[in-house]
Amino acid sequence: NAGVTQTPKFQVLKTGQSMTLQCAQDMNHNSMYWYRQDPGMGLRLIYYSASEGTTDKGEVPNGYNVSRLNKREFSLRLESAAPSQTSVYFCASRKPGTVNTGELFFGEGSRLTVL
Amino acid sequence: AQTVTQSQPEMSVQEAETVTLSCTYDTSESDYYLFWYKQPPSRQMILVIRQEAYKQQNATENRFSVNFQKAAKSFSLKISDSQLGDAAMYFCAYRSPNSGGSNYKLTFGKGTLLTVNP
Numbered sequence: 305n306a307g308v309t310q311t312p313k314f315q316v317l318k319t320g321q322s323m324t325l326q327c328a329q330d331m332n333h334n335s336m337y338w339y340r341q342d343p344g345m346g347l348r349l350i351y352y353s354a355s356e357g358t359t360d361k362g363e364v365p366n367g368y369n370v371s372r373l374n375k376r377e378f379s380l381r382l383e384s385a386a387p388s389q390t391s392v393y394f395c396a397s398r399k400p401g402t403v404n405t406g407e408l409f410f411g412e413g414s415r416l417t418v419l
Numbered sequence: 420a421q422t423v424t425q426s427q428p429e430m431s432v433q434e435a436e437t438v439t440l441s442c443t444y445d446t447s448e449s450d451y452y453l454f455w456y457k458q459p460p461s462r463q464m465i466l467v468i469r470q471e472a473y474k475q476q477n478a479t480e481n482r483f484s485v486n487f488q489k490a491a492k493s494f495s496l497k498i499s500d501s502q503l504g505d506a507a508m509y510f511c512a513y514r515s516p517n518s519g520g521s522n523y524k525l526t527f528g529k530g531t532l533l534t535v536n537p
Contacts, residue, residue, distance in 0.1 A: 346423075346510060346527035362524065394464070407454065407466035408525065 306330050310395050310411035317385045317418045325380040325414050327395030335398040336378040337362075337408065338370060340391040347394065353378050385418045392416070421446045423513050425528035432501045433536050439486075440496045440531045442511030452514040453487070453494045454525065459507040467509070470494065498533075506535045 308329045317323055329336065334355045339347040339362075349362030353372040367389060369381045382389055392415050396408040422445045432438035444453070455467040470478045470487050477485050482502075486495045498505055511528040 344428075344529055346529040347525075348527075349524055352524070392462070396464075407469065408464075410464040413462040 308395055308397055308409050308411035310393075310414050312414060313412065314415050315417070317382075317416065319386060319418060321385050322381065322383050323385065323416075324382075325393055325395075325416075326377070327379065327411060328377045329395075329397040329409070330376065331397060331399065331409065332375070333397035333409070334375070334400050336372065337396040337398075338368075338378070338380045339394045339396065340364065341394060341413070342391050350380065350393075382416075385416075387418045390416060390418045421448075421451075421513050421515060421526050423511050423526050423528040425509075425511055425531050427531045428529070429532045429534070431534040431536060432498070434501055434503060436501055437497060437499045438501055438533065440498075440509050440511075440533065442494045442496070442528055444492050444494065444511075444513050446492065446513065446515070448515055450516045452516070453485075454512040454514070455483070455485070455494075455496045456510045456512060456527075457505075457507045458510065458530070459504075464510070468496065501535050503535050503537060506533055508532050 311326045337352040338350040341347050348364050350368050351370040353359045356375045359370050371379045392413045394413050395411040424443045451472045453470045456464045457467045458464045468478050468480045468483050477487050482499045484497045508530045510530045512525040514525050
């Protein structure tokens with residue numbers, strides 16, 4: 305099983321450029337999440353989507369937009385990248401029916417550098 | 420808001436020995452869920468172990484076990500018979516029972532980097 309797949313794995317941007325991080329899961333999960341990981345900060349939730357067609361802000365949504373294109377795909381867009389958005393981004397999904405005890409399944413991460 | 424604190428940025432252990440990673444959390448809730456996630460150098464995080472706060476018995480998964488002290492709000496991870504493959508960043512995470520459904524969210528600690536020496 306592929307699980308959660310993120311692309312690209314690495315990206316370098318200049319300040320002001322835009323880009324989209326793609327995420328897809330093949331586990332038929334309803335809920336999907338975008339986190340960012342910064343040194344000494346743990347993981348912080350950017351946006352999440354409970355199901356196709358719905359999205360909600362997490363802890364650090366500013367500067368980002370998301371699209372839940374269908375059940376499989378959940379993309380994260382940076383409209384005008386800033387150096388503060390240099391980070392490693394993780395997409396995750398959760399198995400249906402596990403709201404009380406469910407684990408998250410993570411992708412391998414996308415390392416983004418904004419110059 | 421809940422907070423999760425991992426006070427050990429780095430730990431090291433000799434192969435085959437035992438190591439304990441610390442985690443404390445702050446909450447006013449009585450029922451919640453706690454997790455330990457492992458992030459090996461390949462960077463994909465995986466769940467190691469889970470504990471429900473209403474259960475007094477400490478969770479165990481093979482060589483991994485927890486010491487859950489609810490009154491002290493402590494949730495440490497013990498790794499027995501450490502192996503080279505255990506080397507990774509370990510994250511403690513908290514989930515509130517009120518964050519169910521569409522609001523399911525985990526609050527993560529900052530992580531502990533575990534090195535296993537041969």
